[in-house]
Amino acid sequence: MINKLVSRIRKMNAPIVVGLDPMMKYVPEYIKKAAFTEFGETLEGAAEAVWQYNKGIVDAISDLVPAVKPQIAMYEQFGIPGLAAFKKTVDYCKEKELVVIGDIKRGDIGSTSEAYAVGHLGRVQVGSNTFCGFDEDFVTVNPYLGSDGVNPFIKVCKEEKKGIFVLVKTSNPSSGEFQDRLVDGRPLYEIVGEKVAEWGEECMGDTYSYVGAVVGATYPEQGKVLRRIMPKAFILVPGYGAQGGKGADLVHFFNEDGLGAVINSSRGIIAAYQQERYGQYGEKNYAEASRAAVLDMKEDIAQALALR
Amino acid sequence: MINKLVSRIRKMNAPIVVGLDPMMKYVPEYIKKAAFTEFGETLEGAAEAVWQYNKGIVDAISDLVPAVKPQIAMYEQFGIPGLAAFKKTVDYCKEKELVVIGDIKRGDIGSTSEAYAVGHLGRVQVGSNTFCGFDEDFVTVNPYLGSDGVNPFIKVCKEEKKGIFVLVKTSNPSSGEFQDRLVDGRPLYEIVGEKVAEWGEECMGDTYSYVGAVVGATYPEQGKVLRRIMPKAFILVPGYGAQGGKGADLVHFFNEDGLGAVINSSRGIIAAYQQERYGQYGEKNYAEASRAAVLDMKEDIAQALALR
16 A cells, blocks of 8 residues: 555645645535434434545545545544435445545554554454455554554554554654653664664565654654655655645655655645635635645646755 | 542442453354344344344343443444444443443544544533533543543543543553553653642542543553552542453552552453353353352452452
């Protein structure tokens, strides 16, 4: 799957992933109204609104970007109907040939981590049959529990040719509280980065590993160091746009081959129509606004990479 | 909810939580057969088997223990039908007056962490209505992302009078890879423990905080130190029994008042009938075997506490 991600990034010339994090306040009123008319102001109604909203965006951008990253929390908040909308979104994006990165940030130990891996990336055995629970292509994984938590994901990745992105240095302001603590004079995120490189050695695609890392766009200096520590890891970079990361900050996350990073934008793309810059589209044309925002983001990153 | 947990522990004289982590290999054949006959060897069939298995155990132990801890990964592996069985289990346990600790180990940032908190502990707004997605009483939270990840849970805990257990020192063999790294000469888990104490100060129940911690039974010496660092935090202690933790190891997790810790056992209770010790019950009486195992565990812990 890392090979597919790399080849789609090359083909589209866009190291971009669109975060499908549908907060209700982003969903246009007319979509909510239609969904509530059909299902009432219920969890089912909310799930339908989220799904229709996603579908519009996916239809508008699927020829421009290699990958999407649905954030499961935004669906899980609506309980079972919300998670059904998550699954529907994953399936639809895969039909459209998009690489799907499930932003699930799971992490547990042993058989429990294996259950998450099986449910999201693999197949679960039921009697003599096997089934895919959610079937994303990649998922994000929290490393706090150590190798016991990550290895079960790697095992399933090897079987299914899928991949993970391990949280190394997250984009939020307080990420330093624990991640930046100095261990033998070096921040913890570097130690985690070294483990990512080690875990990744045993499951290589053609040029990059199936084990990638998450490093926030808001920390470009740290990105530079981590790029060196994990040369074969693809870096998933959140925090571009709404969280403050700029195109020029991103160059350090890439390797000399122009690859090695995929930049995520969520709100900046999916709620583009709410920004002044794309206000002319109006909520009826929210999906076209998203398309315009993707094109601008592509240009911003291409310029930054050309200037380095 | 921490007050309810404390009062139920006192009333039942049992600082015990039963982990409802239903692996298919624990579920008696006759239950699987009935479920597969009704729903086929499908995700729905697996979910039905898990639910019926849980129900038997809950009916057999609900008068003996204050709390249960369903591990969501074991349900999530069966996709949407599995998560529906999780929800059914949560609801049923609450009907039985059990305190329900959702072992979800979620953790993200800002609005995303808030979505998890709302979905599992709070209410989500849909139009003019509000709904509970999963509605556990407590959940477990991963601290790797720092305060940005934990504060949204605390906000919802304050509103709903619910609680969290933050992962501090986990029970698995590799937990030391990152958690034991020395920061200014002290292991990282102590730094996390200090933050738990700090987060907990702002949401106190009568004697304990709504913000608790997870510390593995397999690390009793670390438990002793953490008990001192977080005097007002309830400690959820996994790793008793199957993972190697013994009653005598547990005394350090308790305060002088005999409270402050709740010991989890999963496999040791729910799959007791598969152990030689409870073999005489047979799979038909698996729930009675679980009841016997709870009584033995209660005795083991009471003896250890009496001897200290």
